[in-house]
Amino acid sequence: MIIKLLKQPQAIIGFLFITGLLVFSFYWPSLLDVDKTESLKLQDFLYDDEGRIIDAPPYSPSQVPPLGSDMFGKHIFYQAIDGAKYTILIALGIALFRILFSVGITLLNPRSSFSFLNDIVQATLYLPTAILAYILMNSLIMKQSMEPMSTIKLIMLQCLILIGVGVPPLISTFSREIRAILNKDYITNTFALGSKKVYVYHKHVLPELSTKLVLLFAQQVVQTLILMAHLGVLAIFIGGSAIVVLGDIFSPMPVAIPLAGEWAGIIGMNFAKIKAAPWAILTPLTFFALLIFALNLIIQGIQNCLETHKS
Amino acid sequence: MNFSLGSYLKRLRSIIIGILIISILPALLFGTNTQVEQNVWEYSIKNLKYPLFPDVFEKYQYSMTIFFAALFTGLAVALILTFLTTLLPRFLQRVTYGLLTFLESLPDLFIVVVLQFTVIYIYQSTGVLVANISNVYNNPIYLLPILTLSILPAIQLFKIALLLMKDEQHKPYVTVGRAMGLSRFYITIVHVFRNILTSLVQYYKTIFVFMLSNLFIVEYVFNLNGIMNVLLNTKGVAFMVTALMIAIPFSLLFEIAESNTIKLNKQEEEEAA
Numbered sequence: 001m002i003i004k005l006l007k008q009p010q011a012i013i014g015f016l017f018i019t020g021l022l023v024f025s026f027y028w029p030s031l032l033d034v035d036k037t038e039s040l041k042l043q044d045f046l047y048d049d050e051g052r053i054i055d056a057p058p059y060s061p062s063q064v065p066p067l068g069s070d071m072f073g074k075h076i077f078y079q080a081i082d083g084a085k086y087t088i089l090i091a092l093g094i095a096l097f098r099i100l101f102s103v104g105i106t107l108l109n110p111r112s113s114f115s116f117l118n119d120i121v122q123a124t125l126y127l128p129t130a131i132l133a134y135i136l137m138n139s140l141i142m143k144q145s146m147e148p149m150s151t152i153k154l155i156m157l158q159c160l161i162l163i164g165v166g167v168p169p170l171i172s173t174f175s176r177e178i179r180a181i182l183n184k185d186y187i188t189n190t191f192a193l194g195s196k197k198v199y200v201y202h203k204h205v206l207p208e209l210s211t212k213l214v215l216l217f218a219q220q221v222v223q224t225l226i227l228m229a230h231l232g233v234l235a236i237f238i239g240g241s242a243i244v245v246l247g248d249i250f251s252p253m254p255v256a257i258p259l260a261g262e263w264a265g266i267i268g269m270n271f272a273k274i275k276a277a278p279w280a281i282l283t284p285l286t287f288f289a290l291l292i293f294a295l296n297l298i299i300q301g302i303q304n305c306l307e308t309h310k311s
Numbered sequence: 312m313n314f315s316l317g318s319y320l321k322r323l324r325s326i327i328i329g330i331l332i333i334s335i336l337p338a339l340l341f342g343t344n345t346q347v348e349q350n351v352w353e354y355s356i357k358n359l360k361y362p363l364f365p366d367v368f369e370k371y372q373y374s375m376t377i378f379f380a381a382l383f384t385g386l387a388v389a390l391i392l393t394f395l396t397t398l399l400p401r402f403l404q405r406v407t408y409g410l411l412t413f414l415e416s417l418p419d420l421f422i423v424v425v426l427q428f429t430v431i432y433i434y435q436s437t438g439v440l441v442a443n444i445s446n447v448y449n450n451p452i453y454l455l456p457i458l459t460l461s462i463l464p465a466i467q468l469f470k471i472a473l474l475l476m477k478d479e480q481h482k483p484y485v486t487v488g489r490a491m492g493l494s495r496f497y498i499t500i501v502h503v504f505r506n507i508l509t510s511l512v513q514y515y516k517t518i519f520v521f522m523l524s525n526l527f528i529v530e531y532v533f534n535l536n537g538i539m540n541v542l543l544n545t546k547g548v549a550f551m552v553t554a555l556m557i558a559i560p561f562s563l564l565f566e567i568a569e570s571n572t573i574k575l576n577k578q579e580e581e582e583a584a
Contacts, residue, residue, distance in 0.1 A: 119328040123332075124329070125520055128539070
């Protein structure tokens with residue numbers, strides 16, 4: 001299958017774009033020859049050559065090339081590049097665990113129809129996933145404010161919520177697929193010849209599912225990215241947030257800053273100031289769009305492979 | 312019309328159980344003390360509490376107006392564009408298809424924000440306010456949310472319709488029509504379009520579910536007082552009631568569509584046999 005995928009130029013372009021972004025995100029200080037702490041520091045004011053203050057944040061793209069700065073004077077471009085690795089890795093991890101959990105749960109008892117999960121799936125059709133994740137995340141943050149927990153634990157719980165939100169629909173997909181495979185004649189024969197369940201799953205069911213699994217994995221990554229962007233707008237940040245007070249003494253303005261630097265956090269942090277600094281929110285959104293486009297290219301490639309496989 | 316009440320009630324039961332499970336899930340996982348104490352029939356936005364009834368009906372009506380207006384706009388735009396593309400040369404059709412794949416991968420949030428800025432930009436540079444970009448108290452806006460919400464479904468429907476069109480154009484009846492001396496234009500409008508419409512109905516579920524999720528983002532970004540905003544800010548029983556208000560009519564729609572498409576498929580199979 002991998003060899004076939006290599007013959008799909010679009011899949012290769014998508015894959016190269018994502019790996020390139022990931023590598024660039026890890027090594028950008030040396031590649032661009034800039035100091036990491038220097039380029040990500042807070043810039044209170046902008047000075048001209050003679051040391052006079054000429055502007056306060058947010059700076060426009062013309063003042064601070066290449067893409068302007070946010071409300072705190074941080075470079076949006078460097079932030080977005082630095083956040084790429086967190087965003088991509090979180091999305092990949094969550095999608096992977098969604099697939100693993102749902103396959104695992106389905107294989108525990110492939111013949112059952114999981115009626116209560118089916119109920120949840122039926123209900124979630126009408127509720128946007130972002131709302132579902134929001135009501136859970138909000139309760140988690142409430143709990144955290146009452147009884148503080150460590151950042152690691154918080155991130156784990158948040159990831160578990162993001163994983164859990166996607167699992168029920170996947171289980172119903174997998175149980176349908178696996179039941180169809182188990183009903184095939186050669187599987188019945190294998191069982192009749194006395195092979196163990198584990199052997200059949202390992203040798204027959206999983207290989208037959210594998211291409212489907214890769215396709216679903218890529219689709220799940222896209223869905224996770226969209227969900228993360230939505231949650232970012234709702235000011236739910238993965239890794240929690242710190243409250244910083246901006247504004248003057250007569251009108252204090254508490255602003256939540258995400259601690260992890262992923263794109264959804266950048267969007268959420270700048271969302272309230274959308275009219276003052278449009279570039280601060282359009283940049284991460286464009287990155288999201290490009291990443292999703294690259295993933296869609298890969299998905300298209302896999303689908304082409306499946307079609308040629310069939311014919 | 313083909314509809315059985317029994318199977319609908321069965322579906323309704325599983326939806327109600329599902330929503331019940333979801334609404335008690337936060338309390339179950341993180342303890343009841345995380346649920347802010349508020350009156351059962353209230354929802355809170357930015358620490359201000361509002362009564363759920365009878366406000367919710369008005370918001371519901373508003374959201375549904377936007378939803379269905381956007382759906383029909385999207386459908387109309389998609390069909391017109393499909394028709395226009397079939398008139399283009401083959402090479403341009405492939406370019407259109409590639410472009411659609413790109414447009415399809417734009418996140419809904421991106422489109423909402425970009426449209427908002429376009430309107431602001433036009434206002435700043437020419438002084439013409441195309442449409443209001445945000446909801447002001449008691450003055451609901453319609454044009455921009457409907458436009459925004461209709462873009463992505465229009466793109467999806469356009470793509471699906473284009474694919475269906477491609478399949479349809481190689482069917483024998485088109486060849487027969489051509490041989491009878493009917494023009495390509497006439498065949499496309501009268502025969503091919505009718506067949507595409509019935510196939511397009513089968514994608515209702517994807518489109519509807521996708522649009523409900525988009526509706527939420529549109530309402531949030533444009534600050535509309537819609538049903539999704541209420542849903543976001545309610546807890547417990549009120550959440551359940553609001554969710555059911557969305558789920559019951561839509562499930563009825565799905566049930567009707569499903570039973571009729573199944574009937575349609577059976578008919579086709581019988582014809583084929």
